[in-house]
Amino acid sequence: MSRGKFLALASSCILFVRSAIGVTVYGQGPLGATRTIQPDASWTGLPAYDPTTLTPPVVSPLPTPYFLQLTSDVNAVGGVSIPIKGSFYGFSIEVSVVDQILGKNSSFIQVPFLNLMATLASRGGEVHIRVGGNTQDYTTLVDHLDKGNIIQKQSQNTSNPTDTPALLFTRDLLYMMNNISNFVPVKWYLGIPLNDTTNLRLQIVTEGERILGNNIIGFQVGNEPDLYVRHQHRPTGYGPQDYFNEFQMVVNALAAINSVTDKNNLIGPSMASADWQPSDVWNTGFQTAFGQHLKILSVERYPNDNCAAIYPALGPAKDPQTEFPNYLNHGNIQSLTSQYTASTLLAQSVGKPFHMFETNTASCGGFKGISNSFGAALWATDYGFQMAHSNFSEALLHVGGQHVYYNPFISPPTTQTGYHQWTVGAVFYASLILAEAFGKSGTSRIIDLAANNGNVYTPAYAIWQNGVLSKLALFNYVSDPSDAAVNNVTFAIGGGQTGQPAGTPTTVKVKYLLSQNTASRNITWANQTFGQLFESDGRLMNNLHIDTVTCNNDNTCIVRVPAPGFALVFITDDPTNLGGGDPIQTYTTTAYPKIFNTATVDPSQLATSNGHSGKDRVNLGSTSYGSRSGAIGLRDGMREVLSVIISCAVGWFVIRGV
Ligand SMILES: *[C@@H]1O[C@H](CO)[C@@H](O)[C@H](O)[C@H]1NC(C)=O
Ligand SMILES: *[C@@H]1O[C@H](CO)[C@@H](O)[C@H](O)[C@H]1NC(C)=O
Ligand SMILES: *[C@@H]1O[C@H](CO)[C@@H](O)[C@H](O)[C@H]1NC(C)=O
Ligand SMILES: *[C@@H]1O[C@H](CO)[C@@H](O)[C@H](O)[C@H]1NC(C)=O
Numbered sequence: 001m002s003r004g005k006f007l008a009l010a011s012s013c014i015l016f017v018r019s020a021i022g023v024t025v026y027g028q029g030p031l032g033a034t035r036t037i038q039p040d041a042s043w044t045g046l047p048a049y050d051p052t053t054l055t056p057p058v059v060s061p062l063p064t065p066y067f068l069q070l071t072s073d074v075n076a077v078g079g080v081s082i083p084i085k086g087s088f089y090g091f092s093i094e095v096s097v098v099d100q101i102l103g104k105n106s107s108f109i110q111v112p113f114l115n116l117m118a119t120l121a122s123r124g125g126e127v128h129i130r131v132g133g134n135t136q137d138y139t140t141l142v143d144h145l146d147k148g149n150i151i152q153k154q155s156q157n158t159s160n161p162t163d164t165p166a167l168l169f170t171r172d173l174l175y176m177m178n179n180i181s182n183f184v185p186v187k188w189y190l191g192i193p194l195n196d197t198t199n200l201r202l203q204i205v206t207e208g209e210r211i212l213g214n215n216i217i218g219f220q221v222g223n224e225p226d227l228y229v230r231h232q233h234r235p236t237g238y239g240p241q242d243y244f245n246e247f248q249m250v251v252n253a254l255a256a257i258n259s260v261t262d263k264n265n266l267i268g269p270s271m272a273s274a275d276w277q278p279s280d281v282w283n284t285g286f287q288t289a290f291g292q293h294l295k296i297l298s299v300e301r302y303p304n305d306n307c308a309a310i311y312p313a314l315g316p317a318k319d320p321q322t323e324f325p326n327y328l329n330h331g332n333i334q335s336l337t338s339q340y341t342a343s344t345l346l347a348q349s350v351g352k353p354f355h356m357f358e359t360n361t362a363s364c365g366g367f368k369g370i371s372n373s374f375g376a377a378l379w380a381t382d383y384g385f386q387m388a389h390s391n392f393s394e395a396l397l398h399v400g401g402q403h404v405y406y407n408p409f410i411s412p413p414t415t416q417t418g419y420h421q422w423t424v425g426a427v428f429y430a431s432l433i434l435a436e437a438f439g440k441s442g443t444s445r446i447i448d449l450a451a452n453n454g455n456v457y458t459p460a461y462a463i464w465q466n467g468v469l470s471k472l473a474l475f476n477y478v479s480d481p482s483d484a485a486v487n488n489v490t491f492a493i494g495g496g497q498t499g500q501p502a503g504t505p506t507t508v509k510v511k512y513l514l515s516q517n518t519a520s521r522n523i524t525w526a527n528q529t530f531g532q533l534f535e536s537d538g539r540l541m542n543n544l545h546i547d548t549v550t551c552n553n554d555n556t557c558i559v560r561v562p563a564p565g566f567a568l569v570f571i572t573d574d575p576t577n578l579g580g581g582d583p584i585q586t587y588t589t590t591a592y593p594k595i596f597n598t599a600t601v602d603p604s605q606l607a608t609s610n611g612h613s614g615k616d617r618v619n620l621g622s623t624s625y626g627s628r629s630g631a632i633g634l635r636d637g638m639r640e641v642l643s644v645i646i647s648c649a650v651g652w653f654v655i656r657g658v
């Protein structure tokens with residue numbers, strides 16, 4: 001099939017799904033009532049530590065209990081994703097804030113950061129981190145900076161609105177990253193600055209490869225090129241073909257540098273807004289033109305933006321309470337992600353992985369009260385699963401620093417390091433859950449079950465590992481203290497009319513992600529938590545608690561999903577993750593100051609223990625403008641036959657069959 005035809009069919013698939021379901025504009029809000037922000041609204045401190053709590057949206061009518069007919073053999077199910085790794089959710093750290101997150105220099109690494117990464121790696125195998133973002137196009141390597149700093153922003157000419165300050169960095173940033181990889185299995189992405197293609201600055205590649213070696217996964221060529229015109233970094237008219245040509249210049253320049261051994265690890269095109277449609281770029285032939293030099297196809301996308309809060313010229317700032325219900329709605333996540341299914345199919349056809357290179361709750365810093373709420377934890381978990389279902393191979397949650405609301409994790413302000421610990425954000429729980437759900441086998445395949453007639457408040461996914469049904473992921477977005485909103489999900493594996501052998505086990509294990517309501521910040525995963533503001537040293541606290549559910553004797557099983565809540569149901573025992581999956585060794589090296597030096601490790605022992613084994617328990621002593629989404633669909637009132645799996649592919653095959 002020619003590419004043109006392929007794309008045409010794929011996009012008619014999206015049209016099909018949309019016209020069958022109906023699309024409403026994001027922002028008008030579904031069923032939730034608009035309420036006022038509670039007293040904390042007066043907070044004037046740094047956004048990353050803003051304690052604002054919103055009012056949990058009300059849902060009416062309440063979703064009803066539902067039934068899932070499942071199949072153990074993945075080959076008997078259509079539309080299942082490609083194999084997904086436990087490292088699916090990684091992080092994107094804005095270059096200008098690495099010193100708030102990774103460490104101050106190569107011998108002062110933040111221990112809570114190492115603990116967090118070790119907690120993830122013990123579940124998912126590896127953690128992938130991009131150091132990049134808006135500042136990456138203006139980064140410049142220098143030999144030395146004052147006071148031993150590893151990064152420094154050059155002063156900006158404020159009377160020149162188009163002047164973007166350079167971000168200077170030293171080799172010690174790269175050494176620091178490599179030292180981190182010596183402790184925990186973290187692999188890195190870096191970005192090639194693209195502000196000036198006539199004087200390409202490729203030291204990040206030559207020095208990055210020399211210092212980081214195999215710990216580098218790849219180099220992103222430019223960041224959000226679709227926004228270069230809006231940001232006045234390119235003249236009006238700059239388009240996908242111009243980006244293609246600049247990518248070619250990078251390929252050519254690298255070809256001429258003998259010292260670079262890996263020239264096949266470039267990443268693009270990383271567009272982030274509706275200014276360029278994915279098909280605009282694919283129509284240039286980008287995906288095939290660079291052959292093996294192009295390792296990964298990338299996009300960046302936030303579901304929403306809070307830019308008017310920063311740039312008043314954009315109009316009145318959005319009200320977080322009004323926006324909140326949009327995050328507690330599976331239909332919005334499906335609509336966003338389905339915009340890329342044609343692209344992920346195209347990526348498969350050219351044999352390249354497709355990555356979401358930067359995302360989070362909202363660009364321009366996220367929303368007060370939303371980005372760090374339990375609702376955001378549910379949203380990010382659902383969004384991650386939905387991207388995996390849609391054949392993304394990886395997604396990076398952005399870390400923007402102290403001036404944003406959505407950080408997965410952040411150190412305390414430097415003046416408070418003596419008495420405050422880290423703040424672990426809501427979306428970090430999503431990375432933990434996805435790492436557990438997909439595990440280390442590299443064989444996990446997932447599907448959105450279109451559960452409960454597509455009710456947007458009760459999505460469900462099934463995951464197969466090594467070809468066999470292994471886990472269920474069940475959501476309840478409703479906040480309701482009464483028993484009425486608890487969702488009892490009944491499932492059966494095989495049996496009945498399926499023609500498959502009855503396969504429901506006698507018991508299943510369940511881990512819950514819980515909180516008082518969707519607005520709360522008290523989040524627990526299987527009873528463990530990283531605490532609230534300033535409470536984390538990067539290790540899970542409290543006793544692990546896993547529920548065991550005894551199934552019925554008629555090949556069915558009932559799992560309760562609290563309102564609100566998320567349940568990960570282990571159908572087959574997965575010893576790695578079920579047992580807690582937990583550390584792993586924990587770290588205290590050079591860094592952790594003063595009273596919170598909760599564990600100490602001899603650095604030499606640390607170096608040899610290396611963070612690779614989840615089994616060895618060692619108990620030793622802002623930034624992103626853009627991605628303004630326009631209309632985002634709100635799927636509601638969707639009707640599908642029970643247990644039929646809806647995916648874009650279903651619509652696609654329907655159309656092709658006509
Ligand atoms: C970190 O890297 C530097 C430079 O390579 C090295 O000298 C130092 O020993 C490393 N520190 C640790 C704690 O591994
Ligand atoms: C690394 O950072 C720490 C903490 O800021 C500082 O005490 C130390 O002197 C720095 N090391 C170097 C080599 O600059
Ligand atoms: C700052 O920008 C303004 C406007 O572009 C320009 O006139 C001025 O010369 C610049 N000043 C410096 C120090 O570069
Ligand atoms: C590109 O960025 C570098 C570092 O900020 C700066 O020195 C250079 O002048 C910029 N070039 C262009 C064409 O903007």
Ligand SMILES: *[C@@H]1O[C@H](CO)[C@@H](O)[C@H](O)[C@H]1NC(C)=O
Pocket residue numbers: 078079080081082341345348389390391647648649
């Ligand atoms: C994901 O890829 C698989 C394998 O090509 C395909 O069957 C499935 O329909 C795709 N899913 C979506 C949502 O496009």
Ligand SMILES: *[C@@H]1O[C@H](CO)[C@@H](O)[C@H](O)[C@H]1NC(C)=O
Pocket residue numbers: 065483484485486487488560
């Ligand atoms: C869910 O199941 C429990 C236990 O069987 C039952 O007490 C409860 O009433 C059920 N809730 C709903 C909403 O059906």
Ligand SMILES: *[C@@H]1O[C@H](CO)[C@@H](O)[C@H](O)[C@H]1NC(C)=O
Pocket residue numbers: 053516520521522
């Ligand atoms: C968090 O939980 C604690 C203990 O259960 C409780 O005192 C506090 O009110 C809760 N906070 C919120 C915002 O729900």
Ligand SMILES: *[C@@H]1O[C@H](CO)[C@@H](O)[C@H](O)[C@H]1NC(C)=O
Pocket residue numbers: 527541542543544545
């Ligand atoms: C949750 O953890 C706390 C603190 O470790 C413990 O006291 C409690 O018993 C645990 N709850 C369950 C249900 O295991």
